[in-house]
Amino acid sequence: MKKYLNTILNETFQKLNFPAKEIQFDKPKEEKFGDISTNTAMLLAKELKTSPRKIAEEIISNLEYDKHLISKIEIAGAGFINFFISDNFYKNVLKKILESEIDYGRLDLHNGQTANLEWVSANPTGLLHAGHGRQVALGKAIANLLEWIGYKVDREYYYNDAGNQMENLAKSVYARYMQIFDPDFPFADDGYAGDYIKQIAEIIYNEKKDSLKNSSDLSYFKKTGEQYNFELIKKTLDRLNVHHNIFFNETSLYENSTITKTLEEFKAKGLSYEEDGAVWLKMDPAEGFQKNKVIVKTSGEPTYRLPDIAYHIDKINRGYDLIIDIFGSDHGDTYKEVLFGVRSLGYDSDKIKVIIHQMVTFKMGDESFKMSKRSDKSYHLDDLMDDIGVDATQFFFVMRGANTHLDFDIALAKDQSEKNPVYYLQYAHARLCGILRNADEHIPEYKTADIDNLNLELIKTDEEIRLLKVLSRFPEEVLGAAENYEPHRIISYLNEVAENFHRFYHNNRVVDPENKPLSISRLKICTAVKQVLKNGFDIIGISAPERM
């Protein structure tokens, strides 16, 4: 529809010798302002030095349009041009939805292109805590959105099984193992205190008994801990139906000498230098960097920056059209250094998009608590799912924009689980299923009724038309959410769908054996609403219950 308006407006512009402009369309907030509006007359006013309303009038009087599609055009306010779309247009959307089914809303905009989304990427030093949930849920929905606009998406998990964190894990497991023989064996202050470490130690004890006592090589402890933790992490992700198809181990960058090559490139291009026994990366103050950064320590080991830069170059070399990283705000500065490194070596960092989400504060009533992995009283993502349910977890994390702080009162979510906003949407779906079950009994012929021969004249009530109007917007809502990586827009939209459906349901009897043609028409609308809800649920990653 917008495409059509764009075409006829541009034709009119040519006729009037107006400068060619990219025309913006908006959905007016109020119904009385029509279905689509444009501010183009106001933008032209400056260049043409005439009043916006005058320009708008001139445009309208010269505009040639299809009266079957557009029922009315008005000028309002400071010079908005408001288009009223005819009901017939919306009635035909019904056919479109019923024909497209699970594909309604899918766009082939990026067909043939590939995207890589990397997220979660927690090192296997312990379970995912509840705070990770935001990123897990967000990434899951964004990956779905990208697929809905045509990308072939790789879901990637980057981890590091070398490094200090993993050494610490090994030491922690070792200490717990040693405590089996000697309860006084010292446990480091900064070790991982959770009970799971003791369980890993017991597994090792059961297998190896005392044969590893007082050993100096902790690699077995590390390996066992890593496997144990990764199993648990994957199990947690599995509950949320998150499945990465690539697990990228940082160590592989060392093994195939990618890191060495990257370092050589920096040196060869004079972008790094040696000082105090370390290798430093020259950072550009013009880009806001305050000081140079170490990429290789005095010990000869790289800092995280070098492998991270090499890793991103690797992703670029894999040929993706779009590369997305999701980080918490605690990594808000470091990614800029990494992108700077990538760019300075001449790689196109523009195709790398970084999504930063703010932290989550969890409260249990009035008591707030920290998500430290080192504390033995961590609140894990699994605990959260146990407490409020998998769907509510996914929904709650995705229903807000990523760039705002999130206060999460678990006690509230627990106590009022029946009033959780997720139920409003799911209830609409369950209710629709109930209606269709009822129809199966009384008017089974609705299922086989031919879509092309539907009597659209029977669609008359305000509730029906408004519902169809909302349904017609689904594809553009998907596009907007996907292009901005903002799944919460889908939830706002689905709320609108559910709201309009509930109102429709309240005022329009659907299954009426006395009036089968009308019933069939309304049952088709219900089928379409159910389909849109289902498709939306699939994107945000929650289930579509048939009964509640």
Add this chain to the structure above:
RNA sequence: GCGCCCGUAGCUCAAUCGGAUAGAGCAACAGCCUUCUAAGCUGUAGGUUACUGGUUCGAUUCCAGUCGGGCGCACCA
């Protein structure tokens, strides 16, 4: 101190590239079940968009400053 993000109804949050009377849910108040699911519907109340100035036809949105909060500021990741 410096950098990034944020400040919207009692609470948690929306508001599309700068658009029209700033919207939802929860909490509060008043109604609606003999009828396809009342986890629903209808209505009422609730706001100087932290504050001050600027840019313009028009600002929650952009700019500057002030106040307040979160996160960073390692030869940890």
